[in-house]
Amino acid sequence: MLALASLWAAPAAAWAGDCAPGLPGERVWYHDGDGDGWGDPEQGLTACEAPPDYIDRMGDCDDTAADVFPGAAERCDGRDSDCDEAIDAPHAIGGALWYADADADGWGTPLAPVWACEAPIGYASSGRDCDDQRADVSPGEAERCDGVDDDCNGAVDAPNPSDGDAWYRDADQDGWGDASLPTIACEAPDGFVLDATDCDDGNPATWPGAEERCDGEDNDCDTLIDQPDPVDARTWYADADGDRWGDPAAPLVACEAPAGAVARAGDCDDTDAAILPSAVDLNTVPFDPKCEPPPIIAKLTGGAGCAHSPAGLPAPAALALAWTLAQRRRRRRPTPLAATGAA
Secondary structure (H helix, E strand, O other): HHHHHEEEEHHHHHHHHOOOOOOOOOOEEEEEOOOOOOOOEEEEEEEEOOOEEOOOEEEOOHHHHOOOOOOOEEEOOOOOOOOOOOOOOOEEEEEEEEEEOOOOOOOOOOOOOOEEEEOOOOOEOOOOOOOOOOOOOOOOOOOOOOOOOOOOOOOOOOOOOOOEEEEEEEEOOOOOOOOOOOEEEEEOOOOHHHHHHHOOOOOOOOOOOOOOOOOOOOOOOOOOOOOOOOOOOEEEOOOOOOOOOOOOOOOEEOOOOOEEEEEEOOOOOOOOOEEEEOOOOOOOOOOOOOOOHHHHHHHHOOOOOOOOOOOOOHHHHHHHHHHHHHHHHHHOOHHHHHHHHHO
């Protein structure tokens, strides 16, 4: 009995391990020519064991390229890298986002972008257009004074609109601006004016056309300090002969005495230092613009205007001498009382 069982068991074991055409152990294998682990579904064969370069997994859409197989990363290379029957899509490596550009100004709307290796028709590479219905509004446009954000910077009519005016900072609020601090705007910013000719924007008393004064400043912005004709200037007179009396016919208006000029006029001959209005102390004798001497001097000099010194004496000394002599003569005259007593 045992021997019979053994006879039956041996053929059964042999049958279970055998594989032959048409038997249950036979399988389909697919050629994997590029060695990427995926076989070509169009090159399959049935066998009990895998022939060389064959595998039991199929789906490769290009069995000549090891980087093309189901599940591979899609790339922008003109091939269906992941075998999904779509070339370079979707989200292919090397692609980019593209934005719908309805107004064809080269700038797209940031809404609903698409990923692609190349720009689809009607799409742009930038999504910064703030109004995709106006071709004259985009980040590439110049800002204009039109109440619209033309350049999509988030500010209307600013900054630096192409048709704006130049305005200048007026720090001292005198109505005249500083040329070194301009700004371009459609309307005057606070503290700015159209003029740019203020030469000192920190002094409200200094501006073109202001009154020039004797203060060491260029009040009227003409590049000249304390000239010409400051409103509080003094009048000086040329003293050509150096006798400290000026020629009334040669006035000079200035804040400080010009060289060769004095504050007093009255010299009737400014070429001769010996001729001058007074012989007494020049600091006490009243100014006489007509160059007329005091009566006593006029008597001694014959009433000929300015006093003239005797030969060899400077005019002040000569007139002082004449004055002294006249006083002495006056003291020598008897008074009316003395004359009555003598009678």
